[in-house]
Amino acid sequence: MGNRSLTEADHALLSKPLVPTVSEHTQTQDYSRSFLDDSNTQSASELHGSPQGQFGDKALTNTNRFIPLANNNPGMQHEMGLDPSMRRRREEWAERGAAKIIKDVVDPTTGELTKHVVKMGIKDFKFGEQLGDGSYSSVVLATARESGKKYAVKVLSKEYLIRQKKVKYVTVEKLALQKLNGTKGIIRLFFTFQDEASLYFLLEYAPHGDFLGLIKKYGSLNEICARYYASQIIDAVDSLHSIGIIHRDIKPENILLDKDMKVKLTDFGTAKILPEQPSNAADGKPCFDLYAKSKSFVGTAEYVSPELLNDSYTDSRCDIWAFGCILYQMLAGKPPFKAANEYLTFQKVMKIQYAFTAGFPQIVKDLVKKLLVRDPNDRLAIEQIKAHVFFDKINFEDGSVWDGDPPEIQSYKISAEAMKPPPKVSENDTTSKLGNLQLSSRSHLDNTPQEPAMTSQDQSVISMTAATAAFNKEYTGQPKMGNKLSTFSRSVSGNIGREKAQRKVSNDHTYVPPTSVSTTLKGKDNRSRSSDNLRSYLLQNMGEHALLMKDVEISAQNLESVVPDYRSSIDVGPPTDNSRKFHKRVLVITNLGRALVFTKERALKMRKENELELQFELKLNEVERMIYRNDQLLEIDAPKTIFIRCKERSVLMKIWKVINSEVNVEPNVASPKRDHKMFDKFISQKSQNTKKKNQAPPVPESNRLVNGLPGSCISKASEKGELNTKRPTSLQTRSSSNYSKLLAKSTQMRKSITRTNE
Numbered sequence: 001m002g003n004r005s006l007t008e009a010d011h012a013l014l015s016k017p018l019v020p021t022v023s024e025h026t027q028t029q030d031y032s033r034s035f036l037d038d039s040n041t042q043s044a045s046e047l048h049g050s051p052q053g054q055f056g057d058k059a060l061t062n063t064n065r066f067i068p069l070a071n072n073n074p075g076m077q078h079e080m081g082l083d084p085s086m087r088r089r090r091e092e093w094a095e096r097g098a099a100k101i102i103k104d105v106v107d108p109t110t111g112e113l114t115k116h117v118v119k120m121g122i123k124d125f126k127f128g129e130q131l132g133d134g135s136y137s138s139v140v141l142a143t144a145r146e147s148g149k150k151y152a153v154k155v156l157s158k159e160y161l162i163r164q165k166k167v168k169y170v171t172v173e174k175l176a177l178q179k180l181n182g183t184k185g186i187i188r189l190f191f192t193f194q195d196e197a198s199l200y201f202l203l204e205y206a207p208h209g210d211f212l213g214l215i216k217k218y219g220s221l222n223e224i225c226a227r228y229y230a231s232q233i234i235d236a237v238d239s240l241h242s243i244g245i246i247h248r249d250i251k252p253e254n255i256l257l258d259k260d261m262k263v264k265l266t267d268f269g270t271a272k273i274l275p276e277q278p279s280n281a282a283d284g285k286p287c288f289d290l291y292a293k294s295k296s297f298v299g300t301a302e303y304v305s306p307e308l309l310n311d312s313y314t315d316s317r318c319d320i321w322a323f324g325c326i327l328y329q330m331l332a333g334k335p336p337f338k339a340a341n342e343y344l345t346f347q348k349v350m351k352i353q354y355a356f357t358a359g360f361p362q363i364v365k366d367l368v369k370k371l372l373v374r375d376p377n378d379r380l381a382i383e384q385i386k387a388h389v390f391f392d393k394i395n396f397e398d399g400s401v402w403d404g405d406p407p408e409i410q411s412y413k414i415s416a417e418a419m420k421p422p423p424k425v426s427e428n429d430t431t432s433k434l435g436n437l438q439l440s441s442r443s444h445l446d447n448t449p450q451e452p453a454m455t456s457q458d459q460s461v462i463s464m465t466a467a468t469a470a471f472n473k474e475y476t477g478q479p480k481m482g483n484k485l486s487t488f489s490r491s492v493s494g495n496i497g498r499e500k501a502q503r504k505v506s507n508d509h510t511y512v513p514p515t516s517v518s519t520t521l522k523g524k525d526n527r528s529r530s531s532d533n534l535r536s537y538l539l540q541n542m543g544e545h546a547l548l549m550k551d552v553e554i555s556a557q558n559l560e561s562v563v564p565d566y567r568s569s570i571d572v573g574p575p576t577d578n579s580r581k582f583h584k585r586v587l588v589i590t591n592l593g594r595a596l597v598f599t600k601e602r603a604l605k606m607r608k609e610n611e612l613e614l615q616f617e618l619k620l621n622e623v624e625r626m627i628y629r630n631d632q633l634l635e636i637d638a639p640k641t642i643f644i645r646c647k648e649r650s651v652l653m654k655i656w657k658v659i660n661s662e663v664n665v666e667p668n669v670a671s672p673k674r675d676h677k678m679f680d681k682f683i684s685q686k687s688q689n690t691k692k693k694n695q696a697p698p699v700p701e702s703n704r705l706v707n708g709l710p711g712s713c714i715s716k717a718s719e720k721g722e723l724n725t726k727r728p729t730s731l732q733t734r735s736s737s738n739y740s741k742l743l744a745k746s747t748q749m750r751k752s753i754t755r756t757n758e
């Protein structure tokens with residue numbers, strides 16, 4: 001044992017076994033009384049004379065964790081070789097640390113049902129494989145000797161908990177799980193017991209592992225799967241919040257999949273249990289202040305909310321942020337904020353610097369954009385999430401979200417459907433859905449009403465149609481390059497700014513095809529109308545939302561002059577930082593063939609950036625062939641022919657790949673010299689170069705940040721480079737003040753390194 005003297009909480013933990021917490025109804029068991037008695041509570045004086053010191057120290061000499069070994073008869077094996085006093089201690093602990101369960105026993109002769117108190121401890125289970133490893137526990141599969149039922153046992157070393165000052169996490173976890181007992185979507189805690197070295201949480205076994213494993217296995221999840229799991233996750237989060245519990249570390253590893261492949265949230269060690277507020281609600285429902293600020297630095301870098309990093313607080317809305325990250329991850333296969341180390345990840349989160357992957361489904365994108373919002377007040381509330389058009393077919397009220405069979409797991413594949421803008425939902429529909437979700441009954445909405453004036457659906461419709469209308473309007477005028485692009489370019493500040501800008505252009509929420517456009521810009525003559533090398537003309541409007549442009553041509557020369565640092569960035573995303581500049585050059589080809597080309601120009605003197613946007617749409621099912629005219633020009637033959645010229649061959653290749661994945665048209669290589677191999681070679685070279693360019697500046701060995709913190713703070717294991725292969729770990733080991741100091745230090749260090757490199 002370490003030298004640190006025990007705190008009151010430590011004493012309590014060590015002396016008072018964690019007692020049964022929940023009821024488990026089986027034929028023979030009745031655990032309806034979750035807490036039986038405290039008779040096994042040990043006094044402080046007893047504690048000092050307890051076997052803890054001797055046995056615990058011995059058991060924990062080599063490891064911080066005591067993990068029960070897979071065994072068939074631990075009683076026998078373990079007792080062998082123990083000296084009599086140790087054996088006595090062990091027996092004492094088996095008695096003292098056992099959980100006491102009330103069991104219904106049927107008398108075989110009389111048939112009478114009587115209640116028996118049964119003690120359950122380590123000896124009652126066969127331990128099997130290790131299921132997982134957390135930052136302060138190991139989780140092992142256990143089979144009840146009597147019933148053969150499988151459980152997951154979370155094993156926590158007492159000494160480790162005390163040494164690492166994590167006793168309170170265990171207490172919180174136990175209390176939270178007790179409070180949540182029986183709640184859908186939450187892992188069930190049956191009971192807890194302890195022996196001299198460890199605490200044991202007997203948990204419901206989730207045989208399908210964690211959600212991260214599922215995403216990794218399939219690479220991503222399609223919309224159907226994402227909807228299924230996201231609806232369960234958000235419903236579970238809703239339940240937590242309504243019971244006054246904030247999870248604060250929601251991430252795919254903490255979402256388990258039970259035997260029916262349904263969601264079970266776990267790991268409540270860093271949860272916040274809110275005190276109940278006086279309620280005058282007629283239904284007598286408990287009331288909690290879900291907006292109460294908490295300053296603890298908890299969570300996991302990739303899922304931590306920006307308010308914790310920027311303003312050092314969180315409230316229940318950090319769970320909504322994490323939900324947004326996970327939703328993104330389901331479709332994209334990776335979290336939105338991810339960098340080489342925690343420090344860089346934090347930087348991204350703080351700046352809300354993320355980008356949607358190419359082909360990200362529009363409807364989910366619309367929702368994610370409203371979740372990954374810096375200001376928690378602007379983030380959708382749970383009721384608004386549930387009312388989002390993505391969950392249109394989900395009934396959150398009747399519990400059916402938990403009833404249906406899970407869909408066949410499939411990875412996300414771009415489709416024409418996915419690229420459609422989110423359907424317009426009338427305000428009435430949304431209001432009634434929100435109403436059905438009993439908005440008013442939610443305490444956090446009672447306390448701080450959010451303004452659901454504009455639904456997410458409305459906003460997205462504005463966004464999409466206004467973008468098109470804006471484009472049409474601007475493009476029928478004189479498209480100009482560079483600084484002259486006054487009407488066409490815009491400085492974008494986040495999605496909201498962007499939508500506002502678009503709304504300015506189109507005051508109407510619905511898109512009216514601008515028929516005049518097709519007549520003003522028609523035929524090859526239009527090329528000469530352009531004052532620069534960027535030529536485009538609109539042939540006709542197809543359908544309600546389609547905008548078909550022919551001969552969109554961006555000359556390599558032009559691209560170079562407009563975008564000196566134009567690289568093969570194929571990505572889509574909102575402006576990527578908060579400096580009100582649109583930094584990304586984006587080319588997106590959607591399945592509707594809607595291509596957006598964003599470029600930027602930095603006028604050095606003016607320190608201004610201009611953005612240029614081109615769009616065209618073509619119907620993929622009408623694509624007949626694609627031809628590489630040369631390595632900078634791709635011809636797409638459909639009823640109308642589209643030429644895309646771009647200096648970047650990899651861009652063209654990507655376009656071809658995206659279109660090809662839908663239409664299966666082999667590209668003809670016009671020039672025999674340039675075959676696919678050449679393209680591939682070029683692409684791999686290019687991506688290597690791009691990777692190099694995008695890498696963070698080299699950090700001197702001595703100053704290297706490990707896990708976001710100066711290397712000196714980190715143990716050797718991390719320095720060996722295990723960091724990147726590890727799953728994201730929770731930050732709960734650092735206290736808020738320590739963390740702030742370290743973050744400040746690493747920020748400072750980073751700055752000086754960057755300065756040096758500059």
Ligand SMILES: Nc1ncnc2c1ncn2[C@@H]1O[C@H](COP(=O)(O)OP(=O)(O)OP(=O)(O)O)[C@@H](O)[C@H]1O
Pocket residue numbers: 131132133134135136137138139152154187203204205206207209210253254256266267268269729730
């Ligand atoms: N009930 C369960 N059934 C199956 N596997 C489980 C169960 N509980 C936990 N696991 C596995 O063990 C891992 C660690 O569990 P858990 O997150 O509860 O530990 P922790 O020490 O609290 O971790 P963290 O570092 O996230 O705080 C999980 O990611 C999961 O893979």
